[in-house]
Amino acid sequence: MNIYDIDNVSFSxxxxxxxxxxxxxxxxxxxxxxxxxxxxxxxxxxxxMMDALVFPDSGEISFMGRVLIEDNLHDEANTFFRKNVAxxxxxxxxxxxxxxxxxxxxxxxxxxGIPRDEALHRAEESLEKLRIAALRDxxxxxxxIGEKKRVAIAGLLAIDPGVLLLDEPTAGLxxxxxxxxxxxxxxxxxxxxTIITATHDLHLADELSDKAFVFSDxxxxxxxxxxxxxxxxxxxxxxxxxxxxxxxxxxxxxHEHEHKHL
Amino acid sequence: xxxxxxxxxxxxxxxxxxxxxxxPDWWASPDTEKVKSSRAFDRASGKTIRGIAxxxxxxxxxxxxxxxxxxxxxxxxxxxLVTFFAMIVSVSxxxxxxxxxxxxxxxxxxxxxxxxxxxxxxxxxxxxIPIFSAVIALPALILVPGKPIAHLFTLAGHDISITSxxxxxxxxxxxxxxxxxxxxxxxxxxxxxxxxxxxxxTIRVPSIFxxxxxxxxxxxxxxxxxxxxxxxxxxxxxxxxxSAAKERGWIAGRAGHTLIHAMKTGDGVYxxxxxxxxxxxxxxxxxxxxxxxxxxxxxxxAAVIILIAVFGGFV
Numbered sequence: 159m160n161i162y163d164i165d166n167v168s169f170s171x172x173x174x175x176x177x178x179x180x181x182x183x184x185x186x187x188x189x190x191x192x193x194x195x196x197x198x199x200x201x202x203x204x205x206x207m208m209d210a211l212v213f214p215d216s217g218e219i220s221f222m223g224r225v226l227i228e229d230n231l232h233d234e235a236n237t238f239f240r241k242n243v244a245x246x247x248x249x250x251x252x253x254x255x256x257x258x259x260x261x262x263x264x265x266x267x268x269x270x271g272i273p274r275d276e277a278l279h280r281a282e283e284s285l286e287k288l289r290i291a292a293l294r295d296x297x298x299x300x301x302x303i304g305e306k307k308r309v310a311i312a313g314l315l316a317i318d319p320g321v322l323l324l325d326e327p328t329a330g331l332x333x334x335x336x337x338x339x340x341x342x343x344x345x346x347x348x349x350x351x352t353i354i355t356a357t358h359d360l361h362l363a364d365e366l367s368d369k370a371f372v373f374s375d376x377x378x379x380x381x382x383x384x385x386x387x388x389x390x391x392x393x394x395x396x397x398x399x400x401x402x403x404x405x406x407x408x409x410x411x412x413h414e415h416e417h418k419h420l
Numbered sequence: 421x422x423x424x425x426x427x428x429x430x431x432x433x434x435x436x437x438x439x440x441x442x443x444p445d446w447w448a449s450p451d452t453e454k455v456k457s458s459r460a461f462d463r464a465s466g467k468t469i470r471g472i473a474x475x476x477x478x479x480x481x482x483x484x485x486x487x488x489x490x491x492x493x494x495x496x497x498x499x500x501l502v503t504f505f506a507m508i509v510s511v512s513x514x515x516x517x518x519x520x521x522x523x524x525x526x527x528x529x530x531x532x533x534x535x536x537x538x539x540x541x542x543x544x545x546x547x548x549i550p551i552f553s554a555v556i557a558l559p560a561l562i563l564v565p566g567k568p569i570a571h572l573f574t575l576a577g578h579d580i581s582i583t584s585x586x587x588x589x590x591x592x593x594x595x596x597x598x599x600x601x602x603x604x605x606x607x608x609x610x611x612x613x614x615x616x617x618x619x620x621x622t623i624r625v626p627s628i629f630x631x632x633x634x635x636x637x638x639x640x641x642x643x644x645x646x647x648x649x650x651x652x653x654x655x656x657x658x659x660x661x662x663s664a665a666k667e668r669g670w671i672a673g674r675a676g677h678t679l680i681h682a683m684k685t686g687d688g689v690y691x692x693x694x695x696x697x698x699x700x701x702x703x704x705x706x707x708x709x710x711x712x713x714x715x716x717x718x719x720x721x722a723a724v725i726i727l728i729a730v731f732g733g734f735v
Contacts, residue, residue: 269697
């Protein structure tokens with residue numbers, strides 16, 4: 159059974175501004191998938207739909223064979239879904255709403271009815287694994303953006319979901335924090351989790367996915383396939399606004415090459 | 421590899437949407453005309469915005485006293501919350517100024533034992549007093565009937581005077597407010613906000629109320645920073661005096677924008693909460709354990725309250 163079956167899904171904001179148009183895809187358990195596309199191409203909206211935070215105007219999204227509509231997400235069904243799917247928001251400011259780091263990491267397990275001792279164990283271990291145990295009692299608003307991202311991921315891992323939805327996970331991070339975060343996500347992927355990453359950074363897609371879907375400015379999928387195949391088609395990447403010619407200077411000499419992240 | 425800036429940078433190889441940027445001619449000829457600089461905006465709106473921001477940060481977010489290791493900081497926040505709440509309630513029943521003065525002096529002693537600088541504490545308390553008490557205390561001086569002690573003026577044939585009873589009432593009221601505010605400020609200065617919120621949960625304050633309080637605390641800081649950034653962004657581009665009407669218009673527009681931003685943030689936060697299983701009834705965890713010191717503090721506070729009551733303080 160597929161994790162997600164997405165069939166011809168469309169969505170618009172206020173009935174006027176199209177955010178997703180006729181998108182279809184299937185995602186199998188354990189797959190690592192990249193949603194590629196320029197800003198405003200509908201990647202984030204699709205992730206929010208996959209997390210059942212917004213629902214399609216037309217078409218259908220099914221999670222493990224069950225259609226995601228509001229009526230299907232009450233009580234145990236909602237708990238089951240939330241235990242299995244977790245979304246990393248692009249803006250950690252929104253995701254970290256609790257007063258302290260520990261409160262925030264513990265929030266998911268506590269809401270999802272995980273027994274108290276188990277929830278505490280998971281929260282402590284998530285902080286340890288992400289090397290942020292020292293931040294345990296800090297206020298969330300005091301953290302750097304890199305620390306906020308780590309805390310946000312710790313909060314998701316404490317839920318131990320089978321599916322991780324990541325919205326521009328490395329946006330705004332310095333190179334070292336970026337590298338650390340990729341390693342963390344990769345190791346989560348190695349443990350068998352399904353990882354779906356929305357990004358316009360092709361290096362990130364290369365590291366975190368085996369399969370890629372390319373979104374266009376028309377909010378629809380214009381290409382899909384193995385990530386290696388998609389990323390090796392440089393002509394089309396340029397057509398899709400995913401690469402550009404980058405020039406820079408080394409020792410007084412100018413270089414130019416394809417740039418695969420924005 | 422090229423020695424010179426590559427022609428290809430401007431060639432068809434580059435994406436159409438990322439076409440090379442050509443600086444406009446006027447970039448090369450800066451305007452040298454003298455403009456009379458004015459910091460009128462900075463003086464008026466700027467002072468207000470910075471003042472509010474700095475006051476909020478100092479009063480709401482400063483936590484240095486909450487971790488300074490004094491008497492009150494060492495207590496279980498739940499015990500402290502319950503005790504201080506009981507004392508504030510008791511204060512509102514005391515009818516003699518001397519007893520109120522005793523409570524006020526007690527708060528000063530507690531502040532000293534909790535390593536809070538007394539001048540700072542007194543200043544903090546008396547900043548709030550006029551706000552809370554002036555509206556009631558000042559009219560009471562002349563409105564409470566009694567023996568006149570100072571004639572002020574004559575209005576439509578009536579002598580308007582401060583009365584002895586009016587002065588007593590006002591004094592009693594101001595002392596009540598001072599004692600209550602001192603207790604409240606002492607509690608918030610010596611307790612981390614996060615611990616206060618946890619304590620509210622454990623004394624069965626409805627969890628949705630605690631959640632909203634926590635979110636408010638969390639996002640005031642965020643929104644405050646945004647307001648300051650917006651103000652600085654405008655300041656960096658303001659070189660001439662703006663009319664008062666324009667300034668008012670700008671401030672009103674920014675206030676509206678901040679409200680919309682706050683609403684959008686609220687929507688996002690709700691989604692983030694729902695995504696992690698929140699369904700409207702939050703579940704929290706508390707990790708405080710009370711010790712002997714906490715119990716002793718509660719008993720001492722209870723004894724003080726009873727003593728005041730026994731010796732005729734209460735109504």
